[in-house]
Amino acid sequence: MPDLxxxxxxxxxDAAAVNALRSAVMRLSRRLxxxxxxxxxxxxxxxxxxxxxxxxxxxxxxxxxxxxxxxPSMTRIVALLEAKGLVRxxxxxxxxxxxxxxxTERAEAMLEESRRRRNAWLASLAEGLDEDEWARxxxxxxxxxxxxxx
Numbered sequence: 001m002p003d004l005x006x007x008x009x010x011x012x013x014d015a016a017a018v019n020a021l022r023s024a025v026m027r028l029s030r031r032l033x034x035x036x037x038x039x040x041x042x043x044x045x046x047x048x049x050x051x052x053x054x055x056x057x058x059x060x061x062x063x064x065x066x067x068x069x070x071x072p073s074m075t076r077i078v079a080l081l082e083a084k085g086l087v088r089x090x091x092x093x094x095x096x097x098x099x100x101x102x103x104t105e106r107a108e109a110m111l112e113e114s115r116r117r118r119n120a121w122l123a124s125l126a127e128g129l130d131e132d133e134w135a136r137x138x139x140x141x142x143x144x145x146x147x148x149x150x
Contacts, residue, residue, distance in 0.1 A: 052103040053103060053107075059100060
């Protein structure tokens with residue numbers, strides 16, 4: 001594992017690789033954001049819906065922790081999503097003071113269409129890769145997934 005803080009001979013190559021990875025991931029992320037199905041939703045609102053799809057129902061506090069935002073911000077986001085018919089609030093089964101947020105069928109359909117559109121866009125980009133590049137990309141995908149969740 002590279003330690004970029006020491007400044008050894010191999011560190012220049014490692015630092016250049018990290019810089020190239022950061023730049024490429026940011027550029028690709030910005031381009032993917034333009035493939036949204038519903039332009040009225042912010043990236044944060046889409047992220048919350050994605051978290052609900054992946055993790056299931058959650059309290060606003062749990063969502064705030066998962067999304068790395070303050071609880072009052074998440075309360076506003078949930079209210080916006082509820083007003084758009086994308087989430088519903090239900091009483092918490094164990095704590096009457098809390099609510100549980102879950103996505104609606106409309107949100108599920110929108111997320112599925114968004115995934116389909118983004119996957120099709122990425123697949124069209126990948127058509128420009130040769131067989132060796134495509135094999136390296138397939139091999140790198142699990143590593144990138146791991147980095148995304150560290």
